[in-house]
Structure formats: structure tokens, C-alpha cells
Amino acid sequence: MLVDNAQSLEGGVYMGFSLKTQSYFNAAHFLTNYKGKCENLHGHRWQVIVYLYKENLSSQGEDKDMLIDFGEFKQIVRAEVKKFDHTFIVEENSLHPETVRALEQETFKLTFVPFRTTSENFARYFYQRFCALGLPVVRVEVDETPHNCAIYEA
């Protein structure tokens, strides 16, 4: 079937294109105000899956008939996600200043975030980051484990 770049209508439904890519980071964290094992310092391999959506594809140039070049998409996602890799992710003001100083003196790499370090908050954080970077993001999934996933979506 011959298609062009105009938004297509099939069976009365407007159709569009989605892309997804994924990256991961290994890091340590603990949950503040949590009664249970996750109040202790522990690690995860967080998987971050990013979905884009557009009705139309690029109409010219190197990106013709692409939503975005996969190479560019994965680079953007990887660069943001890897900022957390092999760091200790700390919710701001959750550790005593002397603890922070001691960890930094040991040259441990800390990443401070202004939110409780739940998967839900990471999903929203990455969604907002990728929007700010100009990606037409519609959904971000964050998995702490292979069995559990948090989703933030439009």
C-alpha cells in the first residue's frame, strides 16, 4: 500500500507511530519513611523504557520517514539514564550532613534527587526530562525488578 506523510485515517481512527527504546542503570538507594526491608540501603538494576508517539513522520532529509533516528533516540535516553549509574541515589535531606560528608570523603558518588526514590517518581522524572529535551514522549516505564514496573503516561 502506498502511504504518504499526511496523518492517516483508517476505519475512522487516526493512526500514528510509536517508538520505544530502553536503557538501564545500576544504583543504590533506600526508601525514606518505609517500614520494611527497603528502608535499608540496597541496589537495583533499574530498567527505563521510553515510548514516543507522533502522528506524522519526518518528510525530508536523513530522517525522512522516521519518527526520530533510533541512534539519536537511544543516545538521548542513555545519556540521561546513565547519569544515575553506579551512584548512591539519595533523596534530598534524608541523610545527616555528616553522613553525606563521610560518604563523599570516601569518594562514593552520590546523586541527590528532590523526590522519594520510588519507581513511580523515577518514571515521572524521566518523562519530564525527555519532554524538556524535546522528545514527543507519551510513556515511561521504570522496572526495579523483572516483576514490578511503574508507568507514567499521557
Ligand SMILES: Nc1nc2c(c(=O)[nH]1)N=C([C@H](O)[C@H](O)COP(=O)(O)OP(=O)(O)OP(=O)(O)O)CN2
Ligand atoms: N509502588 C512501589 N512499591 C515499592 C517500591 C516502589 O518504588 N514503588 N519500592 C520498593 C523497594 O525499593 C524494594 O527494593 C522493591 O520491593 P520488593 O519488590 O518488595 O522487593 P524485592 O525486589 O526484593 O522482591 P522480592 O520478591 O521480595 O524478592 C518497595 N515497594
